[in-house]
Amino acid sequence: MNRANRGMNLTQQVADTLGNAIINGKYGAHNPVPSEAVLCEQLQVSRSAAREAVKSLAAKGLITSRARQGIRVLPESEWNLFDADVLRWMRDSNPSLELLREFTELRVAVEPEAAMLAAQLQDHEKITLIGQALDRMKDAETGLDDPLESDIAFHLSILNASGNRFFMQLGRIIDTTLRVSIRFTNRRTGVNAGVHADHKKIYDAIVDRQPELAAKQASNLMSATLSTILSALEENSSANKA
Amino acid sequence: MNRANRGMNLTQQVADTLGNAIINGKYGAHNPVPSEAVLCEQLQVSRSAAREAVKSLAAKGLITSRARQGIRVLPESEWNLFDADVLRWMRDSNPSLELLREFTELRVAVEPEAAMLAAQLQDHEKITLIGQALDRMKDAETGLDDPLESDIAFHLSILNASGNRFFMQLGRIIDTTLRVSIRFTNRRTGVNAGVHADHKKIYDAIVDRQPELAAKQASNLMSATLSTILSALEENSSANKA
DNA sequence: TATATAGTATTTATATGATAATATCGCTTT
DNA sequence: AAAGCGATATTATCATATAAATACTATATA
Structure with a gap:
């Protein structure tokens, strides 16, 4: 079962194993998932554990499980991309630029709106947290903090300051994927002083109660990120033609 | 258990019953959910059914279930608003304008971006479907089609034409909530000829390959919807003060 | 009195076996 | 060839038992 076993209970371990296998394409239209009974034998777990894992994956939209039909991928x-597990499995097993592009398109839509709402709402407590994340980004420039974690903290803090529950929840998913995205973007463009400065523009607009400007600054940042990904996709496709 | 029983299996019925009860506030910090054993008795189901329902609700972020701690709300x-069940329960039990506002803010962010991508991608098959939904909206003006269903179909078809998997999946959630939102908006502003015309502007921009314009038109439409909700919220709060 | 420690009880986690429901397939009948 | 029917495999549900985790309690110790 290749269990990582880090605090996960048996059901979760089974779900993790199966979920990864499905997303890797081990099971599919021509290679159906074995029946529950067979799964128990293969993974050496009880039917309870196997069943609960199967239910879990069904809830995530990966499979259906019906009597006499068996377990179908x-x-x-149908896969629920807003499920952190699904997204993680896809990210790890199939780290495609394509998924990263689509995800960034979502961020292009969401983050400027969130920045705008944050500037309108003026929740000082939460705006303070944005400032703290920004400070961490500055520290990261000189190696005093982690550039990846501080960058993520910044973007999440803006979503949280929007006061919109949907945006806040998107934060969790964004967290999962940013861990790949930022690493990729920084590798391509290099971590330089410009990163902190660009993020500061958003923060300043929020503090200055300028919703339109905050949206604009966030939009600029996200568009630049998207451009980086798009040009990488261009390179790949031209490389494939050659 | 008050089971609707419409094609749902037992586990789903239990989850539905419990989910509704939790969101209605029947269980909470001071009224914890009974233990699995008690749930079995109360709902007259086996432990398996109760357990799988509990697992399901835990996956939706409504509860945790740990040994000796019991089941806590x-x-x-933490509730996963991107889960169709959770959203439906909240919509039905607590139809607050506040949630509708936040949801519309999400649409304000997402739908213009989706329209823009649709105009860029030019997937003719999917753009045809937008046109068909628009035709249905026109029919709805003369009572030949359902205004609610055609309106929903239009917005979903744009998300689908974006070619972005995240936007497409948001469609499902939007579907759930639009069934309240559109009814509300139409009740306030009246279903008039302007509705079809405003939607047509988006479609035309997509067909004409004008991404920026498509985004702009979608933004106008969504902003108007949001304004309607915001003014209703204003009225409510001033009515409460009086 | 305060704090640490071991023990106890409660609850979920996992395992096992049995029965019910149901979709699919093949056979029969018309 | 089509429709109906029964055999069969598979999940759905039920019932029960044991293991593991953990909050609470009582006791001992400083």
């Missing part, structure tokens, strides 16, 4: 369009 | 901030 659903088409990828 | 999590704070509302």
Whole structure:
């Protein structure tokens, strides 16, 4: 089962194993998932554990499980991309630029709106947290803090300051994927002083109660990120043609 | 258990019953959810059914379930608003304008971006579907089609034409909530000829390959919707003060 | 009195076996 | 060839038992 076993209970371990296998394409239309009974034998767990794992994956949209039909892998369009596990499995097993692009398109839409709402709402407590994340980014420039974690903290703090529950929840998913995205973007463009400065523009606009400007600054930042990804995709496709 | 029983299996019925009860506030910090054993008795189901329902609700972020601790209701901030069930329960039990506002803020962010991508991608098959939904909206003006369903179909078809998997998946959630939102907005502003015309502007921009314009038109439409909700919220709060 | 420690009880986690419901397949009948 | 029917495999549900985790309690110790 290749269990990582880090605090996960048996059901979660089984779900993790199966989920990874499905997303890797080990099971699919032509290679159906074995029946519950067979799964128990293969993974050496009880039916309870196997069943609960199967239910879990069904809830995530990966499979259906019906009597006499067995366990069927659903088409990828049914997979719930807003589930942190699904996203993590996809991220790890199939780290495609394509998924990263689509994800960034979502951020292009969401983050400027969140910055705008934060500037309108003026929740000082939460705006303070944005400032603290920004300070961490500055420290990261001189190696005093982690550039990845501080960058993530900044973006999440803006979503949290929006006061919008949907945006806040997107934060969790964004967290999962940012850990790949930022690493990728920084590798391509280099971590330089500009990063902190660009983020500061957003923070300043929020503090100055300028919603439109905050949205604009966030939009600029996200567009730049998207451009980086798009040009990488261009390179890949031209490389494939050659 | 008050089971609707419409095609749902036992586990789903239990989850539905419990989910509704939790969101209605029947269980909470001071009224913890009974232990699995008690739930079995109360709902007259086996331990398996109760357990799988509990697992399901835990996956949705409503509860945690740990040994000796029992089943605890999590704070509302943990509830997964991107789960169709959770959203439906909240919508039905607590149809607050506040939630509708936050949801519309999400749409304000997402739908213009989706329209822009649709105009860029030019997937003719999917753009045709937008046109068909628009035709249905026109029919709805003369009573030949359902205004609610056609309106929903239009917005979903744009998300689908974006080619972005995250936007497409948001469609499902939007579907759930639009069934309240559109009814509310139409009740306030009246269903008039302007509705079809405003939607057509988006469609035309997509067909004409004008991404910026498509985004702008979608933004106008969504902003108007949000304004309607915001003014209703104003009225409520001033009515409460009086 | 305060704090640490071991023990106890409660609850979920996992395992096992049995029965019910149901979708699929093949056979029969018309 | 189509429709109906029964056999069969598989999940759904139930029932029960044991293990593991953990909050609470009582006791001992400083």
